[in-house]
Amino acid sequence: MTISPELEKEFEDLALAYSEAVAKECTTHAELVFATNDMMDCxxxxxNYHLSLTAQEMNAESKFMTTNPPQDVFAHVCDYLTLAERITVSHVSHYWRELAISDARLWNHVVQGHTDSTGARHLLERSRNTPVHLELTVxxxxxxxxxxxxxxxxxxVKTLILRFPESRGGDVTQSAWSAISYAIARPAPVLETLYINVMRSAYHMDGNETPGNTLRPDFLAGFAPQLRHVSIGGVLLPKSAGDEPLEPFAHVAELSYAHRNGVALTGADLSTLTENFPRIERLALSSQTFTDDGTDVRKLPGLRVVDAVVGQGMEAALRRLNFEATHLTSIRNNVHDPSMMVPVLAEHSRATSISASMSDLAVAGVDEFGAPHERRFFSLGLDPIKRTLEAADMFRSLQSLLLHEFLWPHTGLLPAAPQLRELSVVLALASEHRNWLQGGHHHPMMGMGGMGDEPQGMITLFQLPAELAIPWNCSSLRTFRLIFGGWQGGRNQMEQPNERERESGPRVVSAGDVLRFVETYLAAALPLGRIELKGxxxxxxxxxIRELQALMNNATEFSVEDAGNDPNPQTTGMWETYYGRGRLPDRNRRRAAA
Known part of the structure; x- marks a missing residue:
């Protein structure tokens, strides 16, 4: 390797400086060692510096696409990289940096999650005037x-996401909100999605309203013609002038609104909401409590879907929206208060579908105005779920029933379901068998004389009294499913099963057990149209073999399949819509352009 004259000159200067430093300062052997180490570092x-310069010159002259790619190829590859990876790529070589910075579209997804703001500023400068996704934690x-x-x-800015974390004292966001609220009082001609969330700490729920978290009347300077999707949490809306909404919200189609924790939503708040968003078609509404102050609420004629996380009194809040005047395709209430279960279901006697796990219950049907409606109840005990499954009114119009095997009643019979078309039973995990309370519940013999972990071939609570007066009244039943899947141990991120509880293989059952259940409890519906074993x-x-053949003779079709997706998902979907849409990679843009 040939040493350049510049590097040779630097080595000579370093050697001279080293000899002078040794003569003046090094009086001991240890000091000489330290000085030598410093020189070697230099x-x-x-x-390294000269090697990097040489590499840049070689890359610039290289004909290999990996070191000297055309700009369109480089941009296409960067479409599949994250923002952090694109920043790293821009530091590989001088040529790559020029390519990266010259393409403004590579920097149209800006995320700043920590307190330093310089990175977001530089990235926005690189994006120039291209439509940008801007996500900031303030x-x-x-x-x-x-x-x-x-x-x-x-x-x-095409997508704007603003998060305001709150401290235990509850005062962190006040000056931050004041600064940002003035900043967003500017026109936003290309803004399509807006997400603002003032996070309220669990340490600050005293019911007192803290000032400063209200949108200004000149929000977005009244000009955001493309705005269609809005998600607001912990922020109050200004009172509209007369019957006119805030201009940026006049054409919003989807709204997600979460009221402040610890503060009751009132009829006046609901009125302000409907006045500012007169054309919404999909509404996600969340509030812990509701106070009906008698305020009249304007009708929302375009409303089609309501997805509400309800608390105490929230059912009344939904009624304030005058649902009877709309053409709803779906209403979903996510109820976290078990005490509300009885009055809510009492209004909902025309249930068409019930899905019951060991802690959650989902009921879909038609309300008194003929509109489809769905209510979901979370974190329930077994008693309220079982009481629901014993209510005759819930089964009169029922067409689909999915329940956990432990929820099958000990009497062997559910209420009469003359219109039932589908019955699905979710089999328990081995860990659920091990943890299930012993008192009054039948447990199967474990494999190897009771010494194994896996309950083999037993549909546990279907081992009921052999003699029943009459079979279950389900004469319209056409499909019977047995379902097992490893996803059962964790229906949400807070309940993921550990490795010992995770089960990915299929559950093995006895054909004789299934046959006896079908011929005893489903006799009124035989022959069935289809029997499915999923997982x-x-x-x-x-x-x-003989029992299996008899079981197959009781159905026109007999199917064995993989478990597939969770048949009873406990997520609504709307709350993730806005954030998820904003974070989609921009590779679709280039595909569309191609």
């Missing part, structure tokens, strides 16, 4: 900096 630094320490470049770049297999044994 030499290594010089070598603290008191960076609020003014964020506000300054929001003012500068709001005219080309379930028949125990392979010679004496099971």
């Amino acid at each position: 030499i290594q630094g010089y070598i 603290y008191d320490t960076n609020a003014k900096d964020h506000a300054s470049y929001i003012v500068e770049h709001l005219h080309h 379930v297999q028949i125990y392979e044994s010679p004496h099971e």
Whole structure:
């Protein structure tokens, strides 16, 4: 390798400086060692620097696409990289940096989650005037900096996500909100999606309204013609002038609104909401409590879907929206208060579908106005779920029933369901068998004389009294399913099963057990149109062949399939819509352009 004259000159200067430093300062052997180490570090630094310069020159002249790619190829590859990876790529070589910075579309997804704001500023400068996704976490320490470049770049922001974390004292966001609220009082001609969330700490729920978290009347300067999707949490809306809404909200189609924790939503708040969003078609509404103050609420003629997380009194809040005047396709209430279960279901006697797990219950049907409606209840005990499954009114119009095997009643019979078309039973995990309370519940013999972990071939609570007066009244039943899947142990992120409880293989059942259940409890519906085993297999044994053949003779179709997706998902979907849409990679843009 040939040493350049510049590097040779630097080595000579370093050697001279080293000899002078040793003569003046090194009086001991240890000091000489330290000085030598310092000199070697300097030499290594010089070598690395010149090697990088040489590599840049070689890459610039290289004909290999990996080191000297055309700009369109480089941009296409970057479409599949995250923002952090794109930043790393821009530091590989001088040529790559030029390619990266020259394409403004590579920097149209800006996310700043920590207190430093310089990174977001540089990325916004690189994006120039291309439509950009801007996602900021606003603290008191960076609020003014964020506000300054929001003012500068709001005219080309397509998606704006603002989060205001709150401290235990509840006072972190006040100055931050003041700065940002002035910044977003500017026109936003290309803004399509807006997400604002003032996070309220669990330590600050005293019921007192803290000032400053209200949108200004000049919000977005009254100009956001493309705005269609809005999600607001912990922010109050200004009172509209007369019957006119805030101009940026006049054409919004989807709204997600979460009221402040610890503060009751009132009829006046609901009225303000409907006045400012007169054309919404999909509404997600969340509030812990509701106070009906008698305020008249304007009708929402375009409303089609309501997805509400309800608390105490929230059913009354939904009625304030005058549902009878709309053409709803779906109403979903997510109820976290078990005490509300009885009065809510009492209004909902025309249930068409029930899905029951060990802690959650979903009921879908038609309300008194003929509109489809769905209510979901979370974190329930077994008693209220079982009481629901014993209510005759819930089964009169029922067409589909899905329940956990432990919820099958000990009497063997559910209320009469003359219109039932589908019955699905979710089999328990082995861990659920091990943890299930012993008192009054039948447990199957474990494999190997009771010494194994896996309950083999037993549909546990279907082992009921052999003699019943009459079979279950379900004469219209056409499909019977047995379902088992490893997803059962964790229906949400807070309940993920550990490795010992995770089960990915199929559940093995006895054909004789299934046959006895079908011929005893479903006799009124025989022959069935279809029997499905999803994630379930028949125990392979010679004496099971006859029972399996008899079971197949009781149905026109007999199917064995993989478990598939969770048949009873406990997520509504709307609350993730806005954030998820904003974070979609922009690779679709280039595909569409191609």
